Amino acid sequence: MKDNSEKPAKGTFIQAMKAVSWAFFGVRKHTDHDHDAETLTMGQVIIAGILGAALFVAGVLLLVRFVTS
Secondary structure (H helix, E strand, O other): OOOOOOOOOOOOHHHHHHHHHHHHHOOOOHHHHHHHHHHOOHHHHHHHHHHHHHHHHHHHHHHHHHHHO
């Protein structure tokens, strides 16, 4: 008897960044969410989220500095 329950391939860091970007934007397809939940690890999502938040804050700070100068 053969077991056909193979684990899906581990997601890439680019996939994690895309998932976090869509989460920041607030729009996500249900099928994409399900696929990311199967392939991405919690560590990948946390690191991508911290990096995404840092880039967002840096972008806002640069925009404010540009506007006020």
